[in-house]
Amino acid sequence: MKLYCFPVAPNPTRVRVYLAEKGIEVPEVLVSLPKGEQKHPEHLARDPQGRLPVLELDDGSYLTESLPIIEYFEELHPEPPMIGHDPLERARVRTLERIAEMNALLPIARYIHATNSPLGLPPNPVLAGEAEKAMASGLRLLDERVGERPFVAGDAPTIADCTLYAAFFFAEFGKVAIPAEHQNLTRWHAAWRERPSAAAASRRPPRAA
Ligand SMILES: N[C@@H](CCC(=O)N[C@@H](CS)C(=O)NCC(=O)O)C(=O)O
Known part of the structure; x- marks a missing residue:
């Protein structure tokens, strides 16, 4: 593989x-x-x-x-x-993963690509404004959903954490700050950053031989 x-x-x-x-x-x-x-x-x-x-x-x-x-x-x-132990837990984990994608990953990626795209896309102030609004409301909602849990879906890491970390890692790269008022997300992010898997996100893969 x-x-x-x-x-x-x-x-x-x-x-x-x-x-x-x-x-x-x-x-x-x-x-x-x-x-x-x-x-x-x-x-x-x-x-x-x-x-x-x-x-x-x-x-x-x-x-x-x-x-x-x-x-x-x-x-x-x-x-x-990492997707739950039983059908109901799997449905709950997948729900939170979708919520993390739609409320964090997508608006953050759209905002960065509309303002300072690493792919070289032209700036688009209309899209940037829409993405900024979606990001603000999406992060508020996620902050409430995560609450005081150690991980997005509860007591153990799941694919919902992987999606949220990917979103926040891209936000850092694009210099988009996660507002400190989102205390649950800020705490979650600081803790996830310490995990060995976070280092995998920044490792540069080799080119094809
Ligand atoms: N739904 C796809 C999306 C894949 C995607 O959009 N990847 C981006 C990088 S995050 C990409 O390759 N963009 C390059 C391009 O669109 O030219 C997935 O989940 O894998």
Whole structure:
């Protein structure tokens, strides 16, 4: 297997953080987003959408989309569970993961791409204004949902934490501050930063040999 990825980009990051949390080692290959390598023919052959992450399987086929990649690994390595222990818990974890994506990852990514895009997209003040509003209300909602729990979905780390950390890591890179008034999120972030999996987010993968 090989994981094609780029550090900082939130979708590859949540997969890398998940793998590090589970202790699953997958060789990584760098595809440079700032250089536009995701649109080169060799990457389009892996994912015709020209995006990251992509998982190359041992039979030479590919899986795209960060969440299905995570779900695939979770089925291969169910312990310790990071998507809940039973059907109801799994539904709750997946709900919080979706909430983290829609209320943090997406608005933060949209805001950064509309103001100072690392992909070189032109600034778009209208989109930036919309994303800023969505970010403000989304982070408020998430702060309430996380409350005093040690992790987003309760007492143990789950894929919801991986998504939220990927969002906050991209926010730091884009110099977007998480307002200190969100005390639960601030506490959660400070604690997650100390986990070994957080270091996986900033490691630079090697280029293809
Ligand atoms: N839904 C996809 C989104 C993948 C995605 O948008 N990846 C971004 C990096 S975070 C990307 O490759 N962007 C490059 C581009 O769109 O050209 C997933 O979850 O994997």
